[in-house]
Amino acid sequence: MQAKVKILVVDDELPVCRSISSALEAEGRLIDTALGGEEALRKEEENEYDIMLVDLMMPGMSGMDLLKAVKEKRAEVVVVMITGYPTMDTAVQSVKLGAFDYIPKPFTPDELRSIVSRALERRRLYEQKIASAEKPGEEESAEPGLPKNLYCIPDHCWAKVEGDGTVRIGVHDIFLMTIKDISSIDFPYENEKVGQGDACLWVVDARGNLHRMWSPVSGQVISINEELKEDYSQVMRDPYGSGWLLLIKPASLEDDLKNLAPLVLE
Amino acid sequence: MRHISIRTRLVLSFSIVILVGVLLSAFVGIRLIGNTIIRQAQGKVRLDLNSAWEVYKGQSENIKDVVRLTAVRFFMKDAVSKNDRERLWRELQKIRESESLDILTLIDGEGRVLVRARRPDLFGDPLDNDIIEYVLINEREIVSTQIITEEQLQKEGGDLASQARMKLIPTPKAKPRPEAEETSGMMIIAAAPVYDYHGDLIGILLGGKLLNRDYEIVDRVKDIVYRGETYQGKDIGTATIFQGDLRIATNVLREDGSRAIGTRVSEEVYDQVIGQGAPWIGRAFVVNDWYITAYEPIKSLQGEIIGMLYVGMLEAPYLDLRNRVLFIFLGIALLSVILLSIIAYFTTAKVVRPVRQLLFATEKVADGNLSHRLPIQSRDEMGQLAASFNRMTEELQKATEGYHMLTRTLEDKVREKTEELKATQDQLIQSEKLTSLGKLAAGIAHEINNPLTSILINSHLIAEKLKSDDRFKENLELITDETARCSTIVKGLLEFSRQTQPEKRLTDVNKVVDKTLLLLRSEALAHKVRIHKALDSALPDIMIDGNKIEQVFTNVILNALEAMPTGGDLFISSRILSEDQLVAVSFRDSGCGISQENIGKIFDPFFTTKERTGTGLGLSVSYGIVQQHGGRIEVQSQMEKGTTVTILLPANNTRGQNSKTGR
Secondary structure: OOOOEEEEEEOOOHHHHHHHHHHHOOOOEEEEEEOOHHHHHHHHHHHOOOEEEEEOOOOOOOHHHHHHHHHHHOOOOEEEEEEOHHHHHHHHHHHHOOOOEEEEOOOOHHHHHHHHHHHHHHHHHHHHHHHHOOOOHHHOOOOOOOOOOEEEEOOOEEEEEOOOOOEEEEEOHHHHHHHOOOOEEEOOOOOOEEOOOOEEEEEEOOOOOEEEEEOOOOEEEEEEOHHHHOOOHHHHHOOOOOOOOEEEEEOOHHHHHHOOEEOOOO | OOOOOHHHHHHHHHHHHHHHHHHHHHHHHHHHHHHHHHHHHHHHHHHHHHHHHHHHHHHHHHHHHHHHHHHOOHHHHHHHHOOOHHHHHHHHHHHHHHOOOOEEEEEEOOOEEEEEOOOOOOOOOEOOOHHHHHHHHHOOOEEEEEEEOHHHHHHHOHHHHHHHOEEOOOOOOEOOOOOOEEOOEEEEEEEEEEEOOOOOEEEEEEEEEEOOOOOHHHHHHHHHHHOOOEEOOEEOEEEEEEEOOEEEEEOOEOOOOOEOOOOEOEHHHHHHHHHOOOOEEEEEEEOOEEEEEEEEEEEOOOOOEEEEEEEEEEOHHHHHHHHHHHHHHHHHHHHHHHHHHHHHHHHHHHHHHHHHHHHHHHHHHHOOOOOOOOOOOOOOHHHHHHHHHHHHHHHHHHHHHHHHHHHHHHHHHHHHHHHHHHHHHHHHHHHHHHHHHHHHHHHHHHHHHHHHHHHHHHHHHHHHHOOOOOOOHHHHHHHHHHHHHHHHHHHHHHHHHOOOOOOOEEEOHHHHHHHHHHHHHHHHHHOOEEEEEEEOOOOOOEEEOHHHHHHHHHHHHHHHHHHOOOOEEEEEEEEEEHHHOEEEEEEEEOOOOOOHHHHOOOOOOOOOOOOOOOOOOHHHHHHHHHHHOOOEEEEEEEOOOEEEEEEEEEOOOOOOOOOOOOO
């Protein structure tokens, strides 16, 4: 394999940093910790990390500022935000600003590892793209003429506002690429309520990792794509068409859409 | 005086004025009339006295004429010259009788009696008196009233003395006299000279009439002046001739009807008339009655006062006349007083009645009855007073009503505001509590999240490394489970603190209820709770955040289910309270109820009766949500009977009010 994967954990509390570090310790990984935004930036300049795990709520330079600063310099760094529950809006917004994903505290080592494995996949995708086009694809702005009813949490999920006001949601192809294959999907019940940025379903990959999928909008689950239960590969084949996951009746669509980015289909 | 009414006072004072006026005029009138009558009577008496004098003087002149004419007769000259006494006596006796004289005596030139008509046997005695002397000196006839002594009277004739003799009858008020009888008499005597053919005085002829007991003059006076008029059987007019103070000829009668001769005049009159020689005119008590009298002195030839001539009118007719006038006058006065009093009574009634009504009305007003009105009966000052009184009470009534209304409104307002204030205060306290607790919870949750993360990760990492049969495996699982529970509690806390502004849309509350029930149906079934719905289909859509309200309903229903662990009934109803512009959704369970002690705490954060299963935030969060909607939650509960929770949401929210305008 190539060089070691470099990971930086940023949290203002040392025990948290160490816990995360020890949970992620593995062959071929170099894990650093930083106790603040400034320290993280300094270390980032030295080491050029592949993945950064950043706590959103920190004294001094906030996680969001750090994200912006890092992404400005090196867009290919995969940043995963660590959030507290009250900062869920900010979490979704951070994804719009370029974070790869987020993980709410407290979490188990498995949850952490799942998201980091996806982050590694994402990092690999970047490297391939950098090798081929030298530019991350989703950075391209929406082309004119595209339907305006398509939105997404970048690299994560999409939402399509239907004519009857309901919202069809599905999984982003980048998300699929980071998990590689789907062994099963844990769907919500019909009529269950979901909030924007909350987990609305779980995707189990071939290795048995559980991956949360955030709901792009708040609302109530009207129906799920029952066809998928027989053949999950449908999602992989056509994530934006027959591979849709849920139909949601939105509760506050207008406000939700502000946190979302337009979806650009290639 | 206070208890005497105005009316009585008016009438009284009116009557007093009238009475005084009438009495005064009566007094003056009576005095005037009385005086006039008396004065007229006195004037008449004075005239009557003159008439009486005429009669008296006529008599005197008559005697004088008889004496003068007899003295110049030839037989006198012849018989005296021839000293023919026989013839003289015969002739003189004839004349005396025919002329009814009491004496007729001839005296010679030397003053001796030649012949007496009544006593031919007595002559030659000297006769001397003032009259004879007058004739001798003046050689002309004379008549006068003279006092004749008893001795002289006896010389002139036996019966003359007894005619003159008069017993004095004791008379009250008379001047006391020592003697018991009067013996001399009073006589009108005339004398004339007798001449011979040569014209030489040869004698003097004397003729007289004795006045004592001779009623000719007084009766003639009575007849001429008073024409015999009587009053109640009494002669109105009387006349008397006094010799000194003694009545010698009179027609004043005594009680027995006899003439009152022998009685005397009162001392008062005597002093004035005889003592001073002045006439008396005025009231006098004569014998036995009051008379209006006039007395004048009778003088002798020498001017000596020897008697009085009197006329008198009975006073009684005048007094009666005066009294009659007085009675008429008094009658008229009395009648006037009565009449005027009656008029006053009715006049004052006209004045007093409105005053009484006014008094009555003012008492009513004083008692607080402001609706009483006075009748307006006239256009005078009383009518105007009544009108202005009415106007006054009307204004007063209006003002009082306004005042009362204001007070009532004010009281209502104060009560209303106090209630509002209390409600607001309660809400404020509750929301203050929630806000500060929310902040606290958020802070705690965030701080706890970090150690929880460390614990969770590390316990998992240890578990991964332990063999499956390690004896600490179980302990570690306990740690990880409990940490997960902590995480859940923290999540709840954060949920609570993360009370974002509701995003309101026009929503059908009934649909929210249905949606909530859809989710909780299986839960209800598990609790063996039957759900009964009575939703008002006419509810208007209201501005709410459907999701948040659904959260509220969920919390309430879950609590209700918890309260009925062995099953029961849940009644859900919705209705509009139009007067309060509220939509009400009630949840009534048949559960265990909430104790009085706890009912005040159920909205407090972390208050729970579920021990390990609840966070105590459900109702607190619900309260916050409903409050954010401008509504309220009401809870009624009875132990062992059940609890009713009513959620009230304002129905008058407009479309324009949405999350953006709120804080």
